[in-house]
Amino acid sequence: MDLDLAGKRALVTGSNSGIGKGIAQVLAGEGCTVAIHGRDHARCEDAVAEIVAAGGKAVSATGDLASEAGCAGVAASLHDQLGGIDILVNNAGGRASSHRNDGVERPENPGWLETPWADWVWTYEQNVGAAVRLIQSYVPGMKERGWGRVINIASAAATQTEPDLADYAAAKAAMVNLTSSLAKTLAHTGITVNTISPGAVETPSLRRSFTDLAARLGWDSEDWDEIERRMTRELIPIAADRFGRPEDIGRMVALLASPLSAYMTGANYRVDGGQCRSIN
Structure with a gap:
């Protein structure tokens, strides 16, 4: 099926590896010009080279989206390279205990009561903060053009809670919630907003x-x-x-990004192989 994505410009945050890289490769295969993002310039360039070698189009932008300056730098770089973004995929995230690099040793999966507030803030900034900053940066341009896609990558943990994982699950639940609110805010604009919640990938x-x-x-x-x-x-x-495999998530992103999915907005789509036990 032709998803009618040729020529669209897509930013996939956190796409120099893992799920984000798989999403970027699928979108490039559908004809999008993809912006590869990460905090490691060399890894971003390697991911760009892979897409180009496969016949796709890609550029890179490096920066820490958890800060205003980092987001502004990424936005400025992509404005210079692409002129704008039609499809925003907010994939960058993570959990403080796995990704913080502040010299403080902490267990890989600290318990609910042992997760310090600083870790909650870090995790929220990396997930929700990064998404909000980029939404506020790119959606005005989408509104001017009368078309756009915002796709937020959450997690099965957002709706099926487990013991602990406190900061991560709460941040991903916020992603699901803000998707619904933003979709209503952007009614009648030609922009759709959806969440994808992967299971274990x-x-x-x-x-x-x-x-x-x-x-x-x-x-x-x-x-x-x-x-x-x-x-x-x-x-x-x-x-x-x-x-799951990264390309499983990528295929769902491509579907939601497509003009063929204009009647799908404000929803959370699970791509988890049946991992979640709830009906929603």
Whole structure:
């Protein structure tokens, strides 16, 4: 199916690796000119080179979106390179305990009561703060052109809560909420706003984490296929019998970005292989 995306300009934040990179590659394959973003310039350029080698079009922009200055720098760079953005995919995020680099040692998954407020603020800025700044930067141009797409990447944790993961789950829940509000605000403008909530997606970091977990559990296997099979049946039950792949998320992004999806707005779409146990 031709999704009618040729010539559209798309910014995918946090796209020099993992889910974001998979999203960017799918959009480039559909004819978009994709802006690769990250905090590591070399990795961004490598991701751009991969897309170009595959026949796509891409540019890069480097900056920390958790600050006003970082967002302004990314926006200025892309204005110079592309003139504007038609499709904004707010994928950058993370959790303080996994990504903060302030010299303070903290457990990888601190408990609810042990997560300091500074970590809550960091996580919120990286997820919600970054999204809001870019929405406020790019949506006015979309309104002037009478067309645009905002796609926020949340998480299964946003609607199916588990013990702990307190700061991350709350920030992702805020992403789902702000999507609904923004969609109503942008009624009659030609802009749609949606959320995608991925389940567990196989990225290099997930593979490392679950391979280490399998070893701690005493599983007698270092074979990833066997680890994935046992994880998705015994620890994280997933009806699809596997973890997601970045391109699974990318395909849903491409669908929501397409002009063919103009009647889809203000919604949260789960792409989780049946991981969530609730009906919504």
